[in-house]
Amino acid sequence: MTVEDYFSTGPAFERPIFEEVRSFVLTLGPVTIEPVSVGIFFKKPSSWVQLRPKRMWVAMGFPMRRDVGHRTIRNKPMTNGRGSSMKWFVANLEAPGDLDDDLRDLLSESFDL
Numbered sequence: 001m002t003v004e005d006y007f008s009t010g011p012a013f014e015r016p017i018f019e020e021v022r023s024f025v026l027t028l029g030p031v032t033i034e035p036v037s038v039g040i041f042f043k044k045p046s047s048w049v050q051l052r053p054k055r056m057w058v059a060m061g062f063p064m065r066r067d068v069g070h071r072t073i074r075n076k077p078m079t080n081g082r083g084s085s086m087k088w089f090v091a092n093l094e095a096p097g098d099l100d101d102d103l104r105d106l107l108s109e110s111f112d113l
Contacts, residue, residue, distance in 0.1 A: 006035035010053055013095070017058045018051055020096035024104055025049065028111040049107065057092040062110045064089055070106065072098050086113075 007015050018040060025031055025042055032043040039052035050061040063086045067077065070091060077087035091103060 001035045001037075003033065003035050003040070006040065013056075014051075014053045014058055016096045017093050017099075020099050021049070021051060021060065021093075024099060024107065025111075028108060044111070048111070054092070057094045060091045060093055061088055062091075062107060063087065063113060064106065064110055065113060068106055070103055072103065 003018075007018075022033065022042075030044065031048065032045070034041045034043060039050055041047050041051075042049040048062065050059075052059045052061070064077070065085050065087070067087070068089060072091035072093060073089050074092060075090060077089050079087050089106075091098070093099060
């Protein structure tokens with residue numbers, strides 16, 4: 001599936017958020033963008049950032065090795081439960097502007113893991 005195929009359906013608010021995230025992520029280094037039926041995955045080489053559409057926002061998941069906070073992160077982080085130090089955080093983006101400097105800093109840190 002191509003990015004264009006992916007965006008041929010779905011909520012109108014999703015594409016501008018994707019474009020904002022993609023624009024920033026590509027400044028960090030090489031990634032592969034993989035549209036799938038449940039969302040869009042950014043890989044380096046395995047899945048790193050996931051964008052999954054919800055009813056009124058896009059859930060952007062990303063891994064971290066430490067606890068982090070941001071106004072868009074509303075749930076507890078998920079762990080794999082197998083002794084890994086990685087935690088999965090989900091930021092709920094309702095508009096492109098939700099990807100502010102603080103969240104960009106978290107994505108930069110996550111990219112470097």
